[in-house]
Amino acid sequence: MKIISVVGARPNFMKIAPFIKEIQAYNTQQKANGQEPIAHILVHTGQHYDDRMSKAFFEALEIPEADINLGIGSGTHAEQVGLTMMAFEKVLKAEKPDWVVVLGDVNATLACSVTAKKEHIKVCHIEAGLRSRDMEMPEEINRLVTDRLSDLLLTPDELSIENLRQEGAQDHQVAFVGNIMIDTLETNRTKAEKLIITQILDQNNIEGQTIQFDSTLDFGLVTLHRPSNVDQKEVLEALVRFLIDEVCKDMQLICPVHPRTKKNLQSFGLWEEMLQHPRMIIQLPLGYHELLRLNMDACVMLTDSGGLQEECTILGTPCLTLRWNTERPITLKEHGGASVLVGNNVRRIREEYQITLNENRKPIRPLLWDGKTAGRCLQAILDYKEV
Ligand code: UD1
Numbered sequence: 001m002k003i004i005s006v007v008g009a010r011p012n013f014m015k016i017a018p019f020i021k022e023i024q025a026y027n028t029q030q031k032a033n034g035q036e037p038i039a040h041i042l043v044h045t046g047q048h049y050d051d052r053m054s055k056a057f058f059e060a061l062e063i064p065e066a067d068i069n070l071g072i073g074s075g076t077h078a079e080q081v082g083l084t085m086m087a088f089e090k091v092l093k094a095e096k097p098d099w100v101v102v103l104g105d106v107n108a109t110l111a112c113s114v115t116a117k118k119e120h121i122k123v124c125h126i127e128a129g130l131r132s133r134d135m136e137m138p139e140e141i142n143r144l145v146t147d148r149l150s151d152l153l154l155t156p157d158e159l160s161i162e163n164l165r166q167e168g169a170q171d172h173q174v175a176f177v178g179n180i181m182i183d184t185l186e187t188n189r190t191k192a193e194k195l196i197i198t199q200i201l202d203q204n205n206i207e208g209q210t211i212q213f214d215s216t217l218d219f220g221l222v223t224l225h226r227p228s229n230v231d232q233k234e235v236l237e238a239l240v241r242f243l244i245d246e247v248c249k250d251m252q253l254i255c256p257v258h259p260r261t262k263k264n265l266q267s268f269g270l271w272e273e274m275l276q277h278p279r280m281i282i283q284l285p286l287g288y289h290e291l292l293r294l295n296m297d298a299c300v301m302l303t304d305s306g307g308l309q310e311e312c313t314i315l316g317t318p319c320l321t322l323r324w325n326t327e328r329p330i331t332l333k334e335h336g337g338a339s340v341l342v343g344n345n346v347r348r349i350r351e352e353y354q355i356t357l358n359e360n361r362k363p364i365r366p367l368l369w370d371g372k373t374a375g376r377c378l379q380a381i382l383d384y385k386e387v
Contacts (some may be wrong), residue, residue, distance in 0.1 A: 001036075001038050001039070001040070001099070001381075001382075002038070002040075002041070002067040002095065002096070002098050002099075003040050003041070003051075003097055003098065003099045003100075003101055004040075004041045004042075004091070004095060004097040004099070004100050004101070004266035005019065005020070005024070005041070005042050005043070005100075005101040005102075005103075006045065006088075006094070006100065006101065006102050006103070006105050006108050006109070006282035007038065007043070007044050007046065007066070007103065007108065008044065008045035008046070008047035008072075008107060008109070009047045009048045009050050009053075009085045009106040009107070009108065010053050010054070010057065011104050011106065011110065011283075011305075011307050012056070012103050012106060012109075012129040012179050012185045013054070013057035013058065013061060013063060014061065014103055014288060014307065015049055015103040015104060015126060015127065015180045015181055015184070015366075016058075016063060016103060017061035017062065017101075017184050017187075018180055018184055018187065018374035019064050019101070019180065019374045019377055019378065020040070020042065020063060020064065020293065021062075021374065022374040022378045023038050023040050023378060024309075026038060026378060032139060032311070034174075036252050037269035039097075039142075040378070041066050041067045041068065041091075041095060041097065042063075042064065042065075042066045042068075042307070043066060043067065043068045043069075043070065043071045043088065043091060043112070043140040044068070044069045044070070045069075045070045045080075045084045045087075045088070045108040045112070045256070046070050046071040046072045046073055047070050047072055047073070047074075047080060047084075047106065047108055047369060048106060049071075049073055049074075049257065050285070052284055052285040052287075053259070053285055056287050056288075057287070057288055058301055060188075060287050061184065061288060062115040062190070064155065065321060066077050067090055070087040070088065070091075071076065071083050071087075072085075072087065072214045073128045074195075077107060077138055079219050080107045080111070081107050081110060081111045082243070084107065084108060084112065084115075085111045085114065085289065086114075087117045087237070088111065088112050088116075088332055089115050089118075089119065092115060092116060092119045092121060093119070093320060093328050094152050094345075096121075097121060098121070098122060099115065099121070099122050099123070099124055099127065099381060100112060100116035100121050100122070100123050101123075101124045101125070102123065102124070102125055102126070102146060102150075103125075103126045103127055103180075103379070104127050105127070105130070105137070105139035105140075105142045105143045105146070105327075106139070106163060107142065108140050109125070109143075110141070110142040110145050110146055110215060113125065113145070113146040113148050113149050113150060114145065116137045116151065117149045118378060121150055121152055122151040122152070122376075122384075123146075123149055123152070123155065124150060124151065124152040124154065124380075124381055125146050125147060125150040125152070125153055126154045126177075126180055126181065126377055127147075127154070127155075127156055127179075127215055128143075128147050128150060128153035128154055128155050128160060128164065128371070129155040129156075129159075129160025129161060129162075129163045129164040129173075129174075130143055130156070130160055130306075130327035130328060131143065131144075131154060131163045131327055132325045132326060132327040133189070133325065134324070134325045134364025136228070137226075137228075138227075139327070139329070142314060143171075143327065144322060147164060147167070147169070149169070149378075151173060151384070151386075152175070152379050152380060152381065152384055153169055153173050153174045153175070154175050154177045154180040154302060154376075154380055155174065155175070155176050155177065155195075156177070156178060156180070156330075156368075156369075156373075157176070157178075157179070157330045157356070157368075158176060158367070159174055159329055159344075160176075163176055170387070172385070172387050173225070175299050175376070175380040176368065177309060177368065177371035177373050177377050177380060178367070178368030178369050178372070178376065179310060179366070179368070179369045179373060180368070180373040180374055180377065181307060181310060182309070182310070182314060182369040182371060182373065183184065183371050183373050183374050184288070184318040185292065185311060185314060185371075185373065186370075186371035187371070188288065188289055188292060190281070191289055191320060192232035192288075192289040192290075192296065193290040193293065193296065195289060196216055197293065197294065197297065198213060198214070198217060198291045199212070199345075200286070200294065201234060201254070201281060203290075204256070204284045204290065205282040205283070205284075205315045206257075206275065206282045206283065206284060206285055209275050209276075209281075209282055211281055212278045212279075213252060213281055214252065217251065217296060218250070218251040218299045218302070219251070219252040219253065219254055219281075219294075219297070219299065220247060220253055220254070220298055220299060220302065221253075221254050221255075221256075221294055221295060221298040221300075221301045221302070221303070222243060222250050222254070222255040222301075222302045222303070223255070223256055223258070223301075223302075223303045223304070224236075224254055224258070224261050224302075224303070224304055224306060225258035225260055226304040226322075226323065227260075228323070228344070229265050229304050229322055229323075229344050230260060230261045230265075230273055230305075231260075231264060232378070233264075233268045235344055236261075236264060236265070236270065238247075238269065238271060238344070238346050239322070239344060239346070239349075240265070240273075240274065242268050242346045242349060242350065243255075243280070243302075244274070244277055244280060245274065246350065247302075247353065247354075248277060248279040248280055250357065251279070251299065251300075252281060253279060253280050253281065253282045254294060254298075255274070255281065255282050255283065256279065256283040256285055256291065257282055257283065257284070257285070258285060259285070263290070268289070270296070287317070290338055291308075292311070294319075295308070295311055295317055296314065296315055298317055298332040299317075299318070299356075300317070300318050300319075300320065300356045300357075301317050301319040301354070302319075302320045302322060302349075302353075303319065303320075303321060303322065304321065304322045304323050306326070306327065306328050307324065309321055309326060309331040309337075309339045310331055310338075311328075311329055312331070312338045312339060312344065312361060313331045313334075313337040313338050313339065313363075313364055313366065313369075314364075314365060314369065315338075315361070315363055316338055316361035316362045316363030316364070317338060317361065318338055318356035318359045318361075319331070319339040319340070320339075320340055320342045320349060320356065321337050321339045321340065321341050321342065322343065322344055322349065323341060323343065323344075324339060324340060324343040324344075325341065328351065330366050336366075337366075338363075340352045340355075340356075340361060347350045355384055
């Protein structure tokens with residue numbers, strides 16, 4: 001069997017690492033038994049290319065270097081998707097795999113699933129069935145198209161199975177495997193625990209900032225990168241004012257900054273004030289273990305990232321999700337999780353923020369978020385039978 005797995009952007013890297021380890025373990029076993037191993041090719045579309053957005057994760061999570069890098073880089077959605085399709089089509093024609101495995105909801109996921117189906121190659125989607133029902137999110141479009149085309153839909157939770165059924169997916173196409181990102185969290189937890197927070201902050205300091213972190217005091221974590229939060233000046237400015245004028249009165253705030261957000265903070269004239277504020281600690285994009293370490297001790301997370309919502313659920317960090325909807329309802333308090341949707345309206349964020357100040361950590365573990373998802377993913381591919 002020949003499998004091509006595709007990654008493109010940062011959230012894909014945490015998801016591919018355990019899947020590749022699983023293939024390696026399977027192949028060792030196959031060879032020991034004199035059986036044929038899986039031929040695996042890793043394709044990186046190159047959507048994320050900065051060392052801190054890509055290479056650092058390959059190294060930290062021991063992902064083998066991609067066999068093929070399509071070098072797509074930044075661009076509009078149509079540019080990224082179109083260029084990826086053109087380049088990936090050539091790979092498929094040359095390699096003729098049995099399966100293309102795509103993960104999550106980034107542009108690589110959409111582009112490569114469409115290209116594979118047009119080449120009559122089976123597609124497996126890991127993290128299938130998530131729905132925000134918000135068609136203004138590029139990721140929702142990516143999820144809908146990918147799931148509609150995929151032969152095998154591997155879901156992180158049972159709510160996602162229901163979404164897929166409602167859209168007409170057949171039982172033989174769908175398997176509930178759990179959350180593959182939690183495999184990565186469990187594998188790396190011990191290593192992350194050993195990191196020292198002051199060292200992390202020093203190593204990832206932004207030029208021009210003098211860090212004044214007091215490890216005896218509380219801190220919160222902020223990550224913002226969604227276009228809906230960071231692309232308009234009035235929205236981003238209101239959020240920054242709330243963080244500086246209100247949250248920083250209660251605690252120190254550590255903010256690893258995505259390249260998109262940094263660019264906008266600078267062009268909206270907000271960057272310098274953040275950099276100079278003694279309780280605001282701006283960081284370069286952090287490595288996997290570094291962010292996990294900070295999340296273990298943060299007293300609150302303010303984020304628009306889906307992956308962090310999930311990690312907060314397992315770690316129990318009270319999480320304010322700065323979005324009006326989520327494709328990951330299982331992480332919400334009403335489903336037993338640690339996260340509350342607060343959108344980007346400051347009044348709403350303030351209300352929920354006040355509640356989290358009195359909350360303790362309450363880790364929960366949704367069904368099959370047990371660190372063994374990658375094995376179930378590979379087994380589902382090996383067991384797949386066309387009907
Ligand atoms: C992408 C994903 C999003 C995911 C996020 C995680 C899609 C549609 N979006 O959004 O789902 O949550 O990744 O980060 O696929 N840039 C750099 N260096 C890089 C990469 C990007 O400087 O290595 C800058 C560029 O200016 C680029 C901008 O960041 O234009 C946005 O990058 P892009 O890949 O278009 O989308 P993300 O916002 O990162």
